[in-house]
Amino acid sequence: MLxxxxxxxxxxxxxxxxxxxxxLGFWVYLxxxxxxxxxxxAVFAVMGHQFAGGPTGKDVFELPLVMLETAILLVSSITxxxxxxxxxxxxxxxxxxxxxxxxLLGVVFIGLEIHEFSTLLAQGYxxxxxxxxxxxxxxxATHGLHVAVGLIWMVVLAVQVIGNKKITQRDLTxxxxxxxxxxxxxxxxxxxxxxxxxxSVV
Amino acid sequence: MxxxxxxxxxxxxxxxxxYVIGFVLSVVLTAAAFGLVMQQVFGPTxxxxxxxxxxxxxxxxHLVFFLHMNTSSSQRWNLLSLASAVLVxxxxxxxxxxxxxxxxxHMMSR
Numbered sequence: 412m413l414x415x416x417x418x419x420x421x422x423x424x425x426x427x428x429x430x431x432x433x434x435l436g437f438w439v440y441l442x443x444x445x446x447x448x449x450x451x452x453a454v455f456a457v458m459g460h461q462f463a464g465g466p467t468g469k470d471v472f473e474l475p476l477v478m479l480e481t482a483i484l485l486v487s488s489i490t491x492x493x494x495x496x497x498x499x500x501x502x503x504x505x506x507x508x509x510x511x512x513x514x515l516l517g518v519v520f521i522g523l524e525i526h527e528f529s530t531l532l533a534q535g536y537x538x539x540x541x542x543x544x545x546x547x548x549x550x551x552a553t554h555g556l557h558v559a560v561g562l563i564w565m566v567v568l569a570v571q572v573i574g575n576k577k578i579t580q581r582d583l584t585x586x587x588x589x590x591x592x593x594x595x596x597x598x599x600x601x602x603x604x605x606x607x608x609x610x611s612v613v
Numbered sequence: 614m615x616x617x618x619x620x621x622x623x624x625x626x627x628x629x630x631x632y633v634i635g636f637v638l639s640v641v642l643t644a645a646a647f648g649l650v651m652q653q654v655f656g657p658t659x660x661x662x663x664x665x666x667x668x669x670x671x672x673x674x675h676l677v678f679f680l681h682m683n684t685s686s687s688q689r690w691n692l693l694s695l696a697s698a699v700l701v702x703x704x705x706x707x708x709x710x711x712x713x714x715x716x717x718x719h720m721m722s723r
Contacts, residue, residue: 449702453710496626496632
């Protein structure tokens with residue numbers, strides 16, 4: 412195992428093949444993450460109607476807020492995409508600017524989610540209230556946690572690009588992995604707003 | 614990993630054009646889903662079917678225009694791993710709902 416990984420970590424050995432294997436490996440990780448989310452969606456599908464006399468989705472979900480979160484995440488997907496286009500052209504200033512915009516959008520998204528959760532908790536509608544709310548908090552918070560990790564990762568990569576002065580092949584590989592991660596989270600969010608929020612409200 | 618030519622595995626660059634097309638399509642599909650529910654265009658069952666279809670289409674749009682997936686040979690392994698993950702997810706979600714629906718019916722808990 413160790414011998415296989417060492418060549419990839421040596422500076423200068425990042426040929427295209429090594430980079431492509433890294434990206435494929437990360438993609439396979441994302442697919443396992445996809446299965447984690449699938450199981451959480453399965454839990455929500457089963458528990459989503461067990462209110463234990465507590466509030467239903469219709470009572471607690473605010474669609475305008477969800478719509479705003481959706482819009483922010485969607486815009487952040489395209490701004491990250493523009494950042495990647497800049498990175499492939501070697502324009503580090505443009506890359507950092509787009510990463511900055513994406514980061515701010517991500518922070519606003521997390522802020523809105525914290526606002527939503529704290530409002531629910533203040534009303535006594537925490538995850539301990541009913542099976543529906545347990546499943547809801549677990550699923551949506553897992554997604555939010557992923558977004559938060561993506562934001563930390565974004566800062567780390569931005570610092571590396573600033574430190575390197577220019578975008579290296581290694582930076583590009585790492586940025587590609589993060590872009591897959593970020594777009595993947597947006598796809599998970601499509602399922603969240605469709606199958607958690609909208610189906611609970613119809 | 615016999616395909617030595619898989620230099621761009623999962624790392625298609627896309628273009629401004631592809632991102633903008635994907636973005637516009639996503640905005641339309643998202644607005645349609647929220648509009649259907651908020652304006653109560655259909656009854657509950659029809660609405661759920663409609664928004665599920667919209668979500669499916671939007672996932673495809675994201676995969677093609679944001680993640681740059683395609684059927685080229687360089688992406689074979691990405692597509693295969695995606696297909697296997699989708700298969701597992703379908704079995705997981707479908708199986709769970711099926712089994713627990715039957716449990717509910719037999720226990721007469723609903």
